[in-house]
Amino acid sequence: MISLQRMLGLFMLMLLHGAPITPGTMTTLPATAKPKLVTFPLELNPPRVVVRYGDSVSVNCSTSSTDHEGMGWEATFGGTDSKKNVSIVTWTVDNLTDWTIEPICYMTLIDGKQPSKVLPVILYKTPDSVSISVLRHSGPMVEGTEYQLQCDIQNMAPLQNLVVKWYKGNEPLDKLTYSNVSKTPVDMSPTLMISPSRHDDGAQYRCRAELDLGPEGPQPHPTVTSEPLSITVHYAPEFLPGNDTVEVSAGSDVSLDCSAEGNPPPELRWTNNTAEGNANEATVGRLRTLYISRVTANATYNCTVTNGLGSITKQIHVLVDVPPQQHPTMFSTAPSTPGTMTTLPATAKPKVVTFPLELKPPRVVVRYGDSVSVNCSTSYTDHEGMGWEATIGGTGFEQDVNIVTWTVDNLTDWTIEPKCYVTLIDNEQPSKVLPVILYKTPDRVSISVLRHSGPMVEGTEYQLQCDIQNMAPQQNLVVKWYKGNEPLDKLTYSNVSKTPVDVSPTLMISPSRHDDGAQYRCRAELDLGPEGPQPHPTVTSEPLSITVHYKPVIECPSQYSVVENSTLDRIPCTFNGNPPPNVVWYQESRQVNASTPLARTDFGQYVITITNDIGSTSSTVHITVEYAPKFKCTNQYKVKENENHNLSVTCTVDGNPSSKITWLKGQQEVDIHQSLTRGNRGAYTLVTNNTHGKATHNLFIDVLYAPEFLLGNDTVEVSAGSDVSLNCSAEGNPPPELRWTNNDAHNVKSSTEGRQRTIRITKATSTNAGIYICTATNRVGTATRTTTVTMKGGFTSIILTIVFVFLVILLIVFPIVFFMCKKRQGFYDFIPVNQPNGVPLMPLPTTGVGNHDPEGYPMKV
Numbered sequence: 001m002i003s004l005q006r007m008l009g010l011f012m013l014m015l016l017h018g019a020p021i022t023p024g025t026m027t028t029l030p031a032t033a034k035p036k037l038v039t040f041p042l043e044l045n046p047p048r049v050v051v052r053y054g055d056s057v058s059v060n061c062s063t064s065s066t067d068h069e070g071m072g073w074e075a076t077f078g079g080t081d082s083k084k085n086v087s088i089v090t091w092t093v094d095n096l097t098d099w100t101i102e103p104i105c106y107m108t109l110i111d112g113k114q115p116s117k118v119l120p121v122i123l124y125k126t127p128d129s130v131s132i133s134v135l136r137h138s139g140p141m142v143e144g145t146e147y148q149l150q151c152d153i154q155n156m157a158p159l160q161n162l163v164v165k166w167y168k169g170n171e172p173l174d175k176l177t178y179s180n181v182s183k184t185p186v187d188m189s190p191t192l193m194i195s196p197s198r199h200d201d202g203a204q205y206r207c208r209a210e211l212d213l214g215p216e217g218p219q220p221h222p223t224v225t226s227e228p229l230s231i232t233v234h235y236a237p238e239f240l241p242g243n244d245t246v247e248v249s250a251g252s253d254v255s256l257d258c259s260a261e262g263n264p265p266p267e268l269r270w271t272n273n274t275a276e277g278n279a280n281e282a283t284v285g286r287l288r289t290l291y292i293s294r295v296t297a298n299a300t301y302n303c304t305v306t307n308g309l310g311s312i313t314k315q316i317h318v319l320v321d322v323p324p325q326q327h328p329t330m331f332s333t334a335p336s337t338p339g340t341m342t343t344l345p346a347t348a349k350p351k352v353v354t355f356p357l358e359l360k361p362p363r364v365v366v367r368y369g370d371s372v373s374v375n376c377s378t379s380y381t382d383h384e385g386m387g388w389e390a391t392i393g394g395t396g397f398e399q400d401v402n403i404v405t406w407t408v409d410n411l412t413d414w415t416i417e418p419k420c421y422v423t424l425i426d427n428e429q430p431s432k433v434l435p436v437i438l439y440k441t442p443d444r445v446s447i448s449v450l451r452h453s454g455p456m457v458e459g460t461e462y463q464l465q466c467d468i469q470n471m472a473p474q475q476n477l478v479v480k481w482y483k484g485n486e487p488l489d490k491l492t493y494s495n496v497s498k499t500p501v502d503v504s505p506t507l508m509i510s511p512s513r514h515d516d517g518a519q520y521r522c523r524a525e526l527d528l529g530p531e532g533p534q535p536h537p538t539v540t541s542e543p544l545s546i547t548v549h550y551k552p553v554i555e556c557p558s559q560y561s562v563v564e565n566s567t568l569d570r571i572p573c574t575f576n577g578n579p580p581p582n583v584v585w586y587q588e589s590r591q592v593n594a595s596t597p598l599a600r601t602d603f604g605q606y607v608i609t610i611t612n613d614i615g616s617t618s619s620t621v622h623i624t625v626e627y628a629p630k631f632k633c634t635n636q637y638k639v640k641e642n643e644n645h646n647l648s649v650t651c652t653v654d655g656n657p658s659s660k661i662t663w664l665k666g667q668q669e670v671d672i673h674q675s676l677t678r679g680n681r682g683a684y685t686l687v688t689n690n691t692h693g694k695a696t697h698n699l700f701i702d703v704l705y706a707p708e709f710l711l712g713n714d715t716v717e718v719s720a721g722s723d724v725s726l727n728c729s730a731e732g733n734p735p736p737e738l739r740w741t742n743n744d745a746h747n748v749k750s751s752t753e754g755r756q757r758t759i760r761i762t763k764a765t766s767t768n769a770g771i772y773i774c775t776a777t778n779r780v781g782t783a784t785r786t787t788t789v790t791m792k793g794g795f796t797s798i799i800l801t802i803v804f805v806f807l808v809i810l811l812i813v814f815p816i817v818f819f820m821c822k823k824r825q826g827f828y829d830f831i832p833v834n835q836p837n838g839v840p841l842m843p844l845p846t847t848g849v850g851n852h853d854p855e856g857y858p859m860k861v
Helices: 004-017 795-824
Strands: 042-045 050-051 057-063 067-075 088-093 103-108 116-117 121-124 129-134 147-156 164-168 171-177 187-190 193-194 203-210 224-225 233-239 245-249 254-263 267-270 278-286 287-293 299-307 310-321 357-360 362-368 372-378 385-388 403-408 419-424 431-433 434-441 444-451 462-471 477-483 485-491 501-503 507-510 520-524 538-540 550-555 557-565 574-578 582-587 590-592 604-611 615-631 636-640 652-656 662-665 669-670 682-690 693-709 712-716 724-733 735-739 746-751 756-761 770-777 782-791
Touching: 004 224, 004 507, 042 103, 042 116, 050 057, 067 088, 129 203, 129 224, 147 164, 147 203, 147 431, 171 299, 233 310, 233 735, 254 267, 254 299, 254 310, 254 662, 267 287, 287 299, 357 385, 357 419, 362 372, 372 385, 385 403, 403 462, 403 724, 462 520, 485 712, 507 520, 520 574, 550 604, 550 615, 652 682, 652 693, 693 770, 693 782, 712 724, 724 735
Parallel strands: 050 121, 245 310, 362 434, 557 615, 615 693, 636 693, 712 782
Antiparallel strands: 042 057, 057 088, 067 103, 103 116, 129 147, 147 187, 147 193, 164 171, 164 203, 203 224, 233 254, 254 287, 267 299, 278 287, 299 310, 357 372, 372 403, 385 419, 419 431, 444 462, 462 501, 462 507, 477 485, 477 520, 520 538, 550 574, 582 590, 582 604, 604 615, 615 652, 662 669, 662 682, 682 693, 693 724, 724 756, 735 770, 746 756, 770 782
16 A cells, blocks of 8 residues: 555645656746746835935835845945844934935845945035125116126025025015036025116015925925115106196286106206296295296296206297287287286197208217217298207307208217207297217226136036126117127117116026036127117127036946956046046945956956046946966876766866867867776867967876786696796786785795786696686776696596586576576465355465565565
């Protein structure tokens, strides 16, 4: 009966394979069956951190894998050693101050792989101070002029999370973010261009630095706001609404009002050279009133308003209403009531008659200090006279002329407005103003970097400023920016300023590494229109050369093969950085000397790290060290004949790349079989080569085999009293030791010569008859050879021959008889011939000692 243990074993095999297993076969899964891959991720909790500079931080790294050799943290601060038999490690720093820290949690698997995960860390710092100012200006601003506000944000990080917001009062004006990355603290000076109006007088501007650190950062966002900047805006005068025509009865009193606003407050002045009657002026606040008594004729009064930014004139016409019965030139004799004022209806308008005045040229563009001449002519002959009114070059009232000339030899009045007029016989005085553009090219144009000196950093914003000194007029100025010969920007001005000004336009740049050594220029160009000089007057700054510092970049092959004794610094890694980076190589977190020759055992994974003041970059290279082949082999190898050898283990080649061994015997290439014969014995030359060299080795293979006699058994017949020699020689490896037996007689002597052992019988007698046995022995085996010595004609020889034949027959027959007898022995069940059906004999006991199967089955003995 089969044991329960065997049945269970067979049953389990059938369940596993679904079919009986034939010994010597192998069950294979289908090719489509793929092994299940199980990954054990590293989990960081929290997955990223936002830490204020100097605060503490703690992060756990865990894994669900239990089949690893250890795990730990690599970090400049708070790193841990590799810990075994743990599933969680903690990175902790009490006072985090490393701006560029990148903690790495790693786990070493049993196959040598090392998965890892980098913890994103944002270390932030709010600004030490935030302040707002006006660049290159102090005091009141002028309406319509562009000014540049600057927000100075000192010592904050990181730049990419900074949001700068501008406000006027509580009104948001602008928002600025930064795309360039800087983990370390920086000073920033963003700017805002404003062109204030009179309504902005007294306005307060503020800038706010805000750190938007994402959902992991503090809420609300850390914020620092500047103190408010209050501005004063000066603007030219402007008339307030009022009537420009007043109608009165002849002889009545009238009051004319003139009101205007401006900053600084303007001065008001009334003028009229032909006014009749008494006129008195009075000022109340911004209102300047002219009181005129007993008006008798039509008149025009000029109200001129002036402050430091300009002068304007307004004309108010007084029309006298004459009764129909009176002569048009006579006034009513009825006295007017003192203190009363007669006003014509608002619909009454004076008749306007135009007489063309022609200026030639109609407008002039003059360089400051140059001469100018313009003719004013009219085709009307019925006039009392004409002339020029001007601060410089004005003419007297000239009669009986149709042309007058305005001439200045050295024009230096920036606000000059020459006016040509003609006086008609009804005292109307039409006029025409000559547009004059007085210009001056800048004394100097220069370019600089605001609030910065030295090299720039890639990706950081900088403000270039173009200082244009003492030029006019501003509204005709065009500022052009260039990088090399490439135009970058163009700026024009809408505000009007006739007098020379200093302007300082700016340009924001964010240089890249490709801009290192670039030259920036700014150009001040006066576009004075078609009447101005062509080409336009231009002054260009000297070039500003910039140096750009940038984080190093590296390109390395992921895998590279080197020759033994080469050095790491010869690996074709290209890197670039400014300042030039420092290069360090690491192997398994251990710094290595890049100029040290590499041995053949120095293969593996290396990390090259390049660092400068801006940052660091790393690249991983798997290095294979190649070298010429070298044999690891003995000089002699011994093996028994027809036994499997282990030459593939005994003789190996150490080289990279690997190479094949060629076997030579003599000069002939041979194949070495798994088992050798004595014919394979001999000297061999082993040859191998790879791309780095060739190696040879001499090996002697000694094939060992048991002794073999050169001749078989022999019978020697000798006569009594004669001498005889019995020779025994055998070959074997190692050479066998030969020994004769039955040579104890006194007349028997043995000797050895080469591989032959000889016994010599002198004067043989009957006692020397018999069987002599030669035995050959070495480490592999033993062989025997017999020589029968008989005496010629003696009875002894016959007897010995019979004995020898009998022994031979006995040696042959005895094993056959023994085997046949052995075959008939054992335990049997006997069934009688006449045994009744259903009556079995009693079985033999199954507990026999020493000759029964353990399962109870009888076996033959």
